[in-house]
Amino acid sequence: MxxxxxxxxxxxxxxxxxxxxxxxxxxxCPLACPYCSNPIELTRAEEELSTGEWIGVFEQAAKxxxxxxxxxxxxxxxxxxxxELTKAAASFGLYTNLIxxxxxxxxxxxxxxxxxxxxxxxxxxxxxxxxxxDRISGYRGGYDRKMAVASWVTAAxxxxxxxxVCHRQNMDQIDDMIDLAIGLKARRIxxxxxxxxxxxxxxxxxxxxxxxxxxxxxxxVAEARRKYEGTIEIDYVPADYHSSxxxxxxxxxxxxxxxxxxxxxxxxxxxxxxxxxxxFENVRDGSLARIWYESDAFNSYRGDAWMPELCRSxxxxxxxxxxxxxxxxxxxGDASATDPVCVRSPxxxxxxxxxxxxxxxxxxxxxxxxx
Amino acid sequence: xxxxxxISRSSVVKLARGVRLRKDAVRGQLVLLAPERAMAxxxxxxxxxxxxxxxxxxxxxxDDFAAEFEAPAxxxxxxxxxxxxxxxxxxxxxxxx
Ligand code: SF4
Ligand code: SF4
Numbered sequence: 001m002x003x004x005x006x007x008x009x010x011x012x013x014x015x016x017x018x019x020x021x022x023x024x025x026x027x028x029c030p031l032a033c034p035y036c037s038n039p040i041e042l043t044r045a046e047e048e049l050s051t052g053e054w055i056g057v058f059e060q061a062a063k064x065x066x067x068x069x070x071x072x073x074x075x076x077x078x079x080x081x082x083x084e085l086t087k088a089a090a091s092f093g094l095y096t097n098l099i100x101x102x103x104x105x106x107x108x109x110x111x112x113x114x115x116x117x118x119x120x121x122x123x124x125x126x127x128x129x130x131x132x133x134d135r136i137s138g139y140r141g142g143y144d145r146k147m148a149v150a151s152w153v154t155a156a157x158x159x160x161x162x163x164x165v166c167h168r169q170n171m172d173q174i175d176d177m178i179d180l181a182i183g184l185k186a187r188r189i190x191x192x193x194x195x196x197x198x199x200x201x202x203x204x205x206x207x208x209x210x211x212x213x214x215x216x217x218x219x220x221v222a223e224a225r226r227k228y229e230g231t232i233e234i235d236y237v238p239a240d241y242h243s244s245x246x247x248x249x250x251x252x253x254x255x256x257x258x259x260x261x262x263x264x265x266x267x268x269x270x271x272x273x274x275x276x277x278x279x280f281e282n283v284r285d286g287s288l289a290r291i292w293y294e295s296d297a298f299n300s301y302r303g304d305a306w307m308p309e310l311c312r313s314x315x316x317x318x319x320x321x322x323x324x325x326x327x328x329x330x331x332x333g334d335a336s337a338t339d340p341v342c343v344r345s346p347x348x349x350x351x352x353x354x355x356x357x358x359x360x361x362x363x364x365x366x367x368x369x370x371x
Numbered sequence: 372x373x374x375x376x377x378i379s380r381s382s383v384v385k386l387a388r389g390v391r392l393r394k395d396a397v398r399g400q401l402v403l404l405a406p407e408r409a410m411a412x413x414x415x416x417x418x419x420x421x422x423x424x425x426x427x428x429x430x431x432x433x434d435d436f437a438a439e440f441e442a443p444a445x446x447x448x449x450x451x452x453x454x455x456x457x458x459x460x461x462x463x464x465x466x467x468x
Contacts (some may be wrong), residue, residue, distance in 0.1 A: 017397050017398070019409060063397075064397070065395070065398060067393075067395065067402060067404060067409050068404070068407070068409065090411045093390075093393060095393075097407075119388075119389050119404075120389045120406045120408075122406075157388050158388065158389065158463075159387060159388060159389035159390075159406060161406055161407075185464040186408060187387075187389075187406075188407075188462065190407075215468075229378070229460055229461070230459055230460055231462075232462065233460070233461050234463050235407070255379065260403035
């Protein structure tokens with residue numbers, strides 16, 4: 001009767017239209033999370049797309065076939081035109097999702113967003129206690145603000161998802177995170193294991209969860225799913241470093257989604273700028289449709305022609321598309337290598353050894369963003 | 372309307388806020404949009420979703436369909452309940468008592 005929308009790939013020469021767009025409205029953010037995945041070099045406020053430019057991009061996206069629009073950052077609430085942008089996006093029929101830390105949102109602003117037609121809010125939590133959360137986010141008062149924001153959002157009737165990044169220091173509190181989310185009347189919780197892109201790379205030793213932690217987390221999640229079915233939906237993204245196969249990157253490079261940076265560069269993935277051989281086009285210079293269908297950056301890793309033989313001859317290539325290009329770049333020094341997380345990669349043993357070495361360190365200090 | 376987990380034929384439901392049916396002109400289909408989710412619905416599913424008015428029970432809806440399509444209400448009620456159960460598990464519905 002219903003099926004999640006997906007597309008048969010591989011030999012298909014026709015590129016499907018994108019389903020989702022992540023609009024990084026700004027890189028400005030009052031928080032300082034040590035696992036921030038934004039690039040080390042941030043876009044300055046003066047370079048951000050204007051209100052009119054963003055609205056133009058949303059309109060193009062809707063025409064191109066985008067269904068979900070994620071309004072993200074940095075902290076999107078740092079944009080003074082957030083309500084106006086939301087209203088415009090909703091008027092094009094886009095499903096609008098605000099991904100926020102909560103800081104910068106007031107009750108009045110949430111009412112404004114609700115009236116503008118905001119469909120959904122994803123609120124990040126950095127911990128389950130005031131003390132713990134504010135230590136990780138490096139922002140005092142952040143936790144209390146989040147609790148207030150959650151209550152304003154649900155009182156306005158907007159569905160709420162709580163986002164929690166789990167890592168070595170909080171991995172054993174997954175139960176508490178779920179309880180907190182239920183207490184906040186969230187309909188969903190997304191528990192994602194930290195990924196090491198951007199700033200987070202610097203904190204690998206302090207954040208990488210241990211194997212027993214990962215096993216416990218898997219059990220906790222399975223149990224909670226049974227217990228809370230119909231009360232809260234639990235999405236869990238396990239740690240890649242402990243998996244045998246990589247996950248499909250964003251559902252496959254240039255297949256499902258695209259990102260627009262604060263200054264208008266269009267990326268196949270959040271971390272794509274770490275691949276030095278690629279250059280990215282800007283919505284200020286060309287249409288979104290042309291960039292999606294024709295630009296080199298998007299076409300570089302579509303299909304299987306770019307793949308090493310290992311992946312091209314592997315039956316999982318239609319499942320994971322050879323894994324993450326950015327991680328191949330970071331760990332293999334070659335963006336078209338097989339993802340080193342894959343058990344078939346010649347680099348996998350080395351990765352396991354490196355991981356073990358990091359896990360053996362009993363403590364490591366966190367380096368906070370921007371402090 | 373409050374949230375309640377268990378679905379039965381006497382449930383009265385409607386789509387929760389943040390869940391909506393939309394025409395997807397680019398792909399020529401109707402899609403049900405929810406947080407992080409897009410489902411392409413076939414005609415039957417579309418009819419069911421459109422029938423969720425927050426007033427009729429699922430059985431009543433099945434009964435109305437049965438009259439319209441001259442099919443056994445029992446079977447239709449079964450199909451509807453299974454489909455609705457999936458939506459409920461994903462918190463895509465609001466319930467009335
Ligand atoms: S290429 Fe890697 S970093 Fe980029 S979206 Fe895919 S999985 Fe994530
Ligand atoms: S060899 Fe390539 S395609 Fe096969 S599982 Fe590994 S990463 Fe995926």
